[in-house]
Amino acid sequence: MNTNNQPNTELEQRLASRLLDVLIRAGLILALVALCFQIFSPFLTLMVWALILAITLYPMHQSLAAKMANKQGRAATVIVLLGIVLIVAPTTVLMSSLGDSIQQLVSNVQENSLQIPPPRDGVKEWPVVGKKVHAFWSQAHNDLPALVKSMQPKIGDIAKAALGFVASIGGGLLQFLASFIIAGIVMAFGEAGARGSGAIFDRIAGNKQGAEFAKLSTATVRAVAQGVIGVAFIQAIVVGLCLLLAGIPWAGVLAVIVLVLGIAQVPAVIVTLPAIIYIWSGGDYGNVEAIIYTVLLFVAGMADNVLKPLMLGRGVDAPMPVILLGALGGMAAAGILGMFVGATLLALGYQIFMGWVAMNPDAGASKQPEDSVTAD
Template sequence: MNPIDPEIARRLASIFLDVLIRAALVLAMVMLCYRIFAPFLTMMAWALILAVTLFPLHQSIASRLGGRQGLAAILLVLLVIALIAAPTAILVMSIGDSVHSFITGLQTNTIVIPPPREAVRNWPLIGTQAYAFWSQAHSDLPALVHNMQPKIGELARGALGVVAGLGGEMLKFPISFIIAGIIMAFGHAGSRSINAIFRRIAGDARGSALTKLSTATVRAVALGVVGVAFIQALLIGLCLIVAGVPLPGVLALIVLILGIAQVPALVVSLPAIAWIWSRGEYSSTLAIAYTVLLLVAGMADNVLKPMLLGRGVDAPMPIILLGALGGMASGGILGMFVGATLFALGYQIFMLWVSEADPNMPLREGIPPAPP
């Protein structure tokens, strides 16, 4: 085996050291930039998703205004904030009022618990304990609250923390829309930049195709899944507030999560209708009117999905649900939207990469194969 020439070894070591130093400097720069940008990451991601989703509507408005991109962005942002942010604020305040009323009811002993049915005893595993707990809550709620006071205090503080977190997220909501408006005003330049980034990473042909795939996935998930669930939750929440049903904000949040999981909203609206009829406090006309409103709101997804979803989301519903719940756990309400969209997009790109290694798996439509 011939020894390596010392001069060649010295040059290789010098080149390798230069590469390591440059890589370390680039990594340090990336980490510093991330630390600076991290507080705004969720908000900027949400603004970008909004901009991509609403850009076709923005272009339609701009064409009617003689191509004035800035004016179209301002009008669209004001319209969206008026139609979405205001009802959302009402529902968040409703959640806060519900938590406050519940805590006040516990403190003043004004909460009335109905007696348990005998069938509760027959529940598997927990029937006896559930019946005893329920009976004590019915007969002597103050004593039960006193025995569980430490746990109830922790739950109350946690609930108030959630409400405070929702209020903080609401402050980010209009800011994200404003940033999305700025992005849409310069949408064509931004589109060229994103396309150049994808082409730099994946090549000319595949980069352009991945740009279209990313845009289509963001719009499909944001509009067809999360958007539909959000609009339906707003409609049902407002109907519950008008009808005077307890905990309208909490029920609307449940509708939102169920809608993302593709569970019909009638799971919430039908019990609310039953509650209205069982109370006996409404006239027949009002009860019928509230029933119609809740039924229409509960089935609104059947109309909204064909309008907003288009050709469908090319990602399984568990992927979208996991992304939404994980995003909500890490980033609140805005994180729910960001998580569902980014997780679905990541699934698309990952499955594209897998399909390249398996000749029996068809490639995504419009994505050319990788060069040999």
């Protein structure tokens, strides 16, 4: 009886020892991963956006490098400099205008120098909320300090959040600039990066599915970055610069609204048409100036109709609510830069998940019996 139990006891001891070794190794690996993530997390949004930029601009980089005797670094430098001049610099101007507008509004509210125009009688006719909006608007017009005092806790929190956002604009712009520089470095070593990412996908999903997931990921990133975010971002910059040139108040805020509307595939004329009405009804513009600004804003508001075919915007397969939720969630988590990263990553996750669902090996087997029954 004892001789029979002895081998079982030794086997249990060996299994327990092996299991303990596995648990210790897994714990050490998890601890190492957690420490690495903690160290890398402050740069995570920046590096992800730089990688998205590199994937999106890589075909342009390769085309330019072919014209420069295959000088990868020189082509990457040219693209980075063009990005800084054409994208980073206008974005800096618009974000500066946005920060100035928010800071001026908060200052006017705190100093009780903000003037609210009276509401029109037609506001009462708005469905459901018309009377409440009219009463609140009238109170703000008649006695704004008393209204601010009655809402002081909420107003104080909003003011702190607004000033915090203004303070973070500078850091966001530096991140935006750094992302272009890092993207240029990634593009300069693009071939090695492509081999490395392909090896990672193969290790995770296998040789066949890994290659398909890698192609799907690249196509999704480029489609979303070019066709949705790229079009919306370029149009927001163009509209914002036209608003600044025309002297429209809150040009930076309106540019951000155009950006969000563009990601949601809503026409920018929702913003540009009221601006055109303001130009003609304000009385501060001459006829020639008003005509010039009207043409500029009208063309800028319709620019997406030209940009989408040029930037292959029709190739985006992810549902628009997925992209919009990713953009809004990313902006709430990581600011303006997070808007671009969130939209791209959520669309990428959706596409990879749906691609995984479509690769179900049991789907064809389950259909074969049905087909044979139908044939019989």
